[in-house]
Amino acid sequence: MEELNQKEISPLTSVDEWEDDVLDRYPEPGPAKTKEEFRNYNDPKQVAVREFYRLNHKYQTYNNVLAKKANFLQFDKKEMPWWAAMEYLNTLVDDSDPDTSLDQLQHLLQTAEAIRADGHPDWFILTGFIHDLGKVLCLFGEPQWNVVGDTFPVGCKFSDKIVFPEFFADNPDTYDERYNTKLGVYSQHCGLDKVHMSWGHDEYLYHITKDYLPEPALYMIRYHSFYSQHREKAYDHLLNAHDHDMFKWVDKFNPYDLYSKSPKPPVVSELRPFYEDLIAKYLPATVKL
Ligand SMILES: [Fe+2]
Numbered sequence: 322m323e324e325l326n327q328k329e330i331s332p333l334t335s336v337d338e339w340e341d342d343v344l345d346r347y348p349e350p351g352p353a354k355t356k357e358e359f360r361n362y363n364d365p366k367q368v369a370v371r372e373f374y375r376l377n378h379k380y381q382t383y384n385n386v387l388a389k390k391a392n393f394l395q396f397d398k399k400e401m402p403w404w405a406a407m408e409y410l411n412t413l414v415d416d417s418d419p420d421t422s423l424d425q426l427q428h429l430l431q432t433a434e435a436i437r438a439d440g441h442p443d444w445f446i447l448t449g450f451i452h453d454l455g456k457v458l459c460l461f462g463e464p465q466w467n468v469v470g471d472t473f474p475v476g477c478k479f480s481d482k483i484v485f486p487e488f489f490a491d492n493p494d495t496y497d498e499r500y501n502t503k504l505g506v507y508s509q510h511c512g513l514d515k516v517h518m519s520w521g522h523d524e525y526l527y528h529i530t531k532d533y534l535p536e537p538a539l540y541m542i543r544y545h546s547f548y549s550q551h552r553e554k555a556y557d558h559l560l561n562a563h564d565h566d567m568f569k570w571v572d573k574f575n576p577y578d579l580y581s582k583s584p585k586p587p588v589v590s591e592l593r594p595f596y597e598d599l600i601a602k603y604l605p606a607t608v609k610l
């Protein structure tokens with residue numbers, strides 16, 4: 322890959338700008354927005370989001386995913402207690418509007434508290450609390466487009482249901498006969514476990530937690546940004562019956578991630594004991610990143 326400049330590493334002022342954009346795309350059910358409100362390409366945030374997707378779609382190749390897995394799945398970067406890792410994630414500073422934006426820990430606590438308020442099982446609450454921990458990839462110097470953004474399968478044709486599909490014209494896999502057919506390197510209904518997803522915080526945290534959490538929790542973690550499937554059903558040809566069953570949980574999780582943002586920040590010190598107990602129940606004392 323050619324040398325990246327700072328603007329190509331961080332096209333967004335904050336990684337949250339991607340999630341704000343997802344929220345615009347999939348708003349909470351209610352009065353419909355006009356098209357004008359939905360996308361205003363003169364808005365600097367929209368310009369940044371577009372540039373973010375241009376880079377994401379250009380560089381998320383099959384080889385990129387294999388290389389990132391070979392590096393990050395060694396978990397040789399850092400080791401620390403889980404709570405300390407959550408605080409470490411929170412050092413990911415946010416340059417966007419301080420009046421409207423929540424820090425990482427606040428988003429995670431709001432997601433988890435909304436799940437808790439609805440009476441869901443404790444492992445579901447814990448999943449809400451940790452689901453974005455993989456964004457520490459940004460702190461390891463990864464470009465934003467290798468950390469956040471909608472995820473999608475690589476190694477087969479990119480669906481035109483993925484946001485900004487036109488940017489896949491810059492991805493070399495689009496012209497590679499191994500990867501540009503409907504099934505590519507996969508087979509019909511082979512199951513998502515056999516499918517390489519574009520690299521990011523979802524896949525990374527899945528591998529960190531896979532020995533410790535119930536399977537529905539692992540599906541929520543691994544596929545929570547796979548909007549072209551959970552909203553658009555673009556990859557049914559790769560899913561097997563078990564994936565369909567498990568995606569009910571991904572669908573259940575998604576509204577808590579997208580719609581639990583309230584401007585009232587949770588009081589971290591009051592909530593910490595509850596979450597420390599949940600961590601101790603399910604996860605080892607330290608996390609290897
Ligand atoms: Fe996320």
Ligand SMILES: [Fe+2]
Binds near residue numbers: 428452453578
């Ligand atoms: Fe999230």
